[in-house]
Amino acid sequence: MNSAAYRPWAGLSLLVLSTNLLATPAPSVEERLARLEARALAAEADAARLRREVEHLNRQFAINSSVPAQLQLSLSERVAQIEARQQSLESNTSTLASSVSSIENLTEGFSFAGYARSGMDVNSQESGAGRGSPYMTPAGSVGGSVGRLGNEIDTYASVTFMKESQASNGTHAKFTVKIADGMETPNPWAADESQIHVQQAYSELYELASFRDIPMLRDARLWAGKRSDRDNFDIHWLDMDVVSLEGTGAGIYDVQLTDDWRLNASFMSRSYGDFDIETNKDIRSYIGTLNQFFDDGRWQFMLSGIYSDQNDAKLNKKEESDVDDSGNRLNEAGLTPAGSGWHGLLAYHRPDFFGQEGMFKAALLYGLGLGAELKSIGSDGELIDDARALRLAMYGHTRLSDYWRIAPALVAERSKDRYVPGDDYRWLTFNLRLANELTDNFEMVYEFSWQTMDLDPLSYHGRQAASGDFWKFTLAPTFKAESGDFFERPELRLFATYMDWSRELDNFSTEDDFGQKGFKSGGVWQFGTQMETWF
Template identity: 70%
Template sequence: MRSATYRPWASFSLLVLSGNLLAASPSIEERLARLEARTAAAEARASAAEAEATQLRKEVERLNQNQQFALGNPLVAPETQMSLLARVAQIEARQQSLERDTSSLVSSVGSIRNITKGFTFSGYARSGTMSNSGAAGRASPYITPAGSVGGAVGRLGNESDTYVEMQFAKEDQSENGTHWKYTVMLADGVETPNDWTSSSSSLNVRKAYSELSHLASFQNSAVFKNATLWAGKRFDRDNFDIHWLDTDVVFLAGTGAGIYDVQLTDQWRINASVMSRSYGDFSEDANDKDIRSYIATLNQFFDNGRWQLMLNGIASRQNDAKVQANSEDTKKTERLNQAGYSPAERGVHSMLAYHRPDFFGQEGFFKAALLYGKGLGAEVKGIGSDGELLDEASALRLAMYGQTRLNDTWRIAPVLLTEHSKDRYVPGDNYRWLTLNVRLANELSSNFEMVYETSWQTMDLDPKGYKGRQAADGAFWKLTIAPTFKAESGNFFKRPELRVFASYMDWSKELDGFSDSDNFGQKYFKSGGLWQFGTQMEAWF
């Protein structure tokens, strides 16, 4: 279940072509069912032919034994016997042909079963549209000034994009008992509501990796018996998010290798990995083209996973090439460096998390996480993803959220998310924000719910002119009402859902003019309150 912050790359035309091919061709399950039906029919025809041939053989034998069939007997013509024998030969030939067809069909069914064995397909998608008094609505869970540093405000009635993930996986077991698995994910995201979006899409392979588990070589080791080895491009398996706020609590992703589920003791399990990410091309010098970051991770779990301690070290050699590439001249570069404006080349990140499988004894769940980062680790949500952070940058974030039932027909999902960071991009800058969010659902039938979401966010931001942004000190709030149809109500995470919604939002006048290139600063997007209306579907499986 992913969020609007992810924006893959490439062209959407391949996705459209794939969709057309899948729509035009029967599914694997349908092909398999058809082949099995044909096989059963062929087997039935072969059995009928065999029964008919047997009956005719008995008739020939009876005639041979009948005295009336003696040579020269005028009552029985020799042609009769020859005709019966010829018919038997024809039926036997037909039977052999049917048996060959049946064998071929059985082989085809077996081939498809072999292909589909261990094959899984999963996905996530959302698509919606929004209007503000007849004009295109402005929407994003990160719509506020605090959103520029990760301050999400809630996604219900606040999204108008189309985002798709399709994940394919194939797994099997070797003769020695070792399990293997291959996974690939395609994703795309667009803002336009048009049906043809190849010129603006961003089709991307977000995952491509393989795993080995239950390794035969590890079965005599209590520590590594249940370990999983992996390599490739992927999201870390133990990322977790606040879905209805559309923000990850922690998101580790990249290309690398690692090992999961090393069981040091009964109550102490660890994962370890090394991943690489790119900060892009920041210099005309070919030697400085691709600035990489490398993230070494040790993820520890205690008390059957209830407690989690995650430690990350981040290094990015020559990351200060960004200053040289982004500066207009050498003197400006020198001034920036003297002022301490030099992107960090290293960083640390840590997270202490608490996971409850219930909501303090009630149905549902509860999670809390405290995150801290320094240098390149000061982007505490997307680990190692921000190459603009300074050496002195620091950030502290707290997340607490969960969901439970209030009674037989009402569910509630509350969130508290807050962060304080400083010296992020310019020496002396300061960012403080706090979001409170609550989503409520009232189950009115087995297929219909009334869903409500309210958000309030307060912020005190001083970007020191970074990217032309001005200081912002104030509050934002949003209320959404969304009549929702779904396949089955009664569960917070059951999808698909089809919604219509109305959202009302307002904010402090002091937030207007935050940035000429951001929502808060646009000529027709000012404080004073506004309504936005729209529709959306959301699905995953």
């Protein structure tokens, strides 16, 4: 076994361990100095007591000259040793105070956050490892997620470290780095499957001294680096982003144009893979985004333009599978992919569930060309110029009674001419999660999902037309630190999931789970456990 293969995990473990040590509550500098001062005073008292004893003995020596002179010398040496120890202790007190101050300066403004999940399941048909993911259905190939509860067999973990500081002029700076990894193997050592990577690494400046006299920029935040957009939002019980803007670039947030109009602007880059076969130069795409918020953030209008002049350009080295007769790059359907696109989102955010406890969000998304990938903006380089897509998403959660909570979600999409002229994708997902709080630490969680689809990919990736329904029901006894909220973590779950789907869906693709041995339509039970946490 090659131990070097595990060094990334070892480094991360040491980093997290050291962070935990730093984060452990410790006595303040004042408390530590008080303890040291008490020890110094005790040493001074010991020295004074010994001096008095020596003086007493000296007086006795004067009376009784028979007391050996060696004893007098021994006592004097003892006093000198104690005085030296006292001086050393005072020096150590000063050194320790300086060290404690340095440590507190290092950890001041430091924080970290994390998310993790890990689970296993068993399939009743195979009597072996279960199958699944929130995107396991044919509609998942174009973003159609189904409920995640009892349907995740992976281990995923991410840790985000943040350090903030303040300059003498009052300007604040913040550095953020996020490290993540995911795998499906249940083995404790899994370097071969590890995908550990730096997901974010960027810096921000805010409360800039130079902006204090400019009202619209007073609260603005400048940033640059690799990051996920701050205002991404998702449907957690589907494990699906409603919108996700990610890449490497720069931007400015929180430009307050008026009291009810706030603007974010960013410019990011992504990669679509190799362009120059000889030099492995990336095909780069560029995404410019204006994200606007109105009525104290209740309404959101987001517009992105995507441009990639290399995506449909000529290759330096011609290969039949990659280019057409004119030398233009081809997608996997043998067509020239788009070189640009547009993406738009109109969203409505409520901090309550129509006047009740909870929250509600709705979003309408539309995309053209490279913008027809509606969830992850600018991430799909295979889309053709005529690609267009429309999606509606609505979700929220509220309380039904003192002991019952409910979280409904509905997502529907229609897209055409995505990868092949004339292809057509239609799907709709309805998901409902219920939680019954039985004790302070235990609740029963139920999730029902139904998805209907009508897909005609025209043989893209070898996929066949498929039309039908998928449904799933999960029962999950759940332990948690405190019951009463959908987003309270950690959660430790047992689950039993029953799922079934239309027979026509088994023939959609030879590369997905449906239709494989031991995983065909007709009903499947899966049982397992899962941990999920964040902080």
